[in-house]
Every structure is written in structure tokens, then in C-alpha cells.
Amino acid sequence: MLEGKFDEASLLKKVIDAMKDSVKLCNFNCTENGISVQAIDDSRVLLISLLIEAGSFEDYRCDRNIVLGLEMESLNKIIKNGNASDMLTLVAEDSPDALNLIFEDKRRDRIAEYSLKLMDIDQDFLKIEDMKFDAVVNMPSAEFAKICRDMKTLSESLQIIITKDSVKFNSEGDFGSGSVVIKSFTDLEKTEESVRITLEKPINLTFGAKYLNDIIKSTPLASQVTIKLCDKQPALFEYQLPSGYLRFYLAPKFED
């Protein structure tokens, strides 16, 4: 049996909000350590890897491994019915037909209970070996989101160029071009405002702006995003959860 209680529904609300536009069907794998998901978008360009460790829950138990096949749009409809500050408990039997979601208001005696039918989802799984990266950028997630949104107004591609202590986001469109350069910066008082660049080799990679604009839907989850890049390899964008992560692997664009 699975029983996982979040102190606040807001965490799962944000996670589902971040994923639902990229992937329609997901298997949520529940083990004693927590809940994990691997899902790939229909175009097979973007892979989502989610880990909500048991430590992200107020209470968590899962006696046997359970797979919950969930339709994200349906899950999102139910999740939206709960308030962000409600306690949320996920309950499923050992061989479940449904996932139960219980929202409890902390101040009033109000309990809302929903049941979501499960689906059999035949999903293929990609093996992601330990990847080596040439550059790692830690930066404020809100700033990264703004850059992705702004650059998408110009072109459907966004170029990321990293040299020594700066990252340049460059967009070349039909009617014009634009770029934003950010440099390493340490804010000792507000560490979440800092930009850290770790570079082994200079980077020049191009990504689909559409996918980046799906990834930045994770912005409410974490104040910082970590971007890991390697020449002609998928990039990794990571948002930390209180205990766990939401990662996106995005295939680049390049000439064959």
C-alpha cells in the first residue's frame, strides 16, 4: 500500500504543472524510497526525470513497489481542485485501479477526496548513463525563464554560448536578432541570485525555443536552475525539490 502525505499540496501542484504540457501519460513508480517518473515527449526530443524522495513527504510509506499509470491532464484537473496550502495525501492499494487524493484544509475541518482511474501505460525507458558535461551553469530560475521567453519572440531556436565567465543566449530571427549575456556573480546575502559558471570546454549549442519554454514551467519549483552542457549532447536542466529533483534532458539542434 502507498500512503504519502504532503504537508502542502503546492509541491505536487507545481510538479504536475511543470510536466503536463510536455508529456500526456506517465507511469509513477512508487517504492519505499519515494516516487519517480521517466517520461518522453511525443517528438522524443525532451525527457523528463522526476524524483520525489520520501523526505519530500510529511509521512510516507510504500510497502510494495507500485506503478501508477496516470493521464496528466486528468491528474491536473483534480490537483487544481485542492488549495495549495491543503495537506495532500496520496493513497493506492497494492494492485490499484485508482489513485486516491485527499485534500485537508489545515484551518477548517474540510476534507475533499478524489479518485483518479489508473491506466496501463506501455512506456519505453531510456537508459541514461552517467553523463560527462563540459560546462555547468547555476543561475536564478526566474532569470533563465525570462531569457527563454524573451528570445522565443525572435526565433524558434536559442543558441547558448559559454566562455570563461559568461553565458550568452543568442537568438537570430527573420525580423531581427537579440542576445543576453550574463556573467558569474556571487550575492552573499541572497545566494539564490548568484550565477556560477564551471567550465572545462567552451560551449556553443542550439536548442528548440519551444522546448525551453516548456522546461521553464518548472520555475516555481526552485529559485535556481542548474544547466549542464556538453558539445553535441543532450543538455540537462535541473530543478531541485526539497528532497529530490525534476530534470529535463533536451536534445540539441545541429547539422548532421
Next chain:
Amino acid sequence: MSKQQTLGSFFSSA
């Protein structure tokens, strides 16, 4: 002209 790659070119199915 750069082409959008897919993840299947980099990762194998498990």
C-alpha cells in the same frame, strides 16, 4: 541548416 536531434540518437532503450 541545423536539425533537431532526438534523444534516441544519444540514449539506448533499457
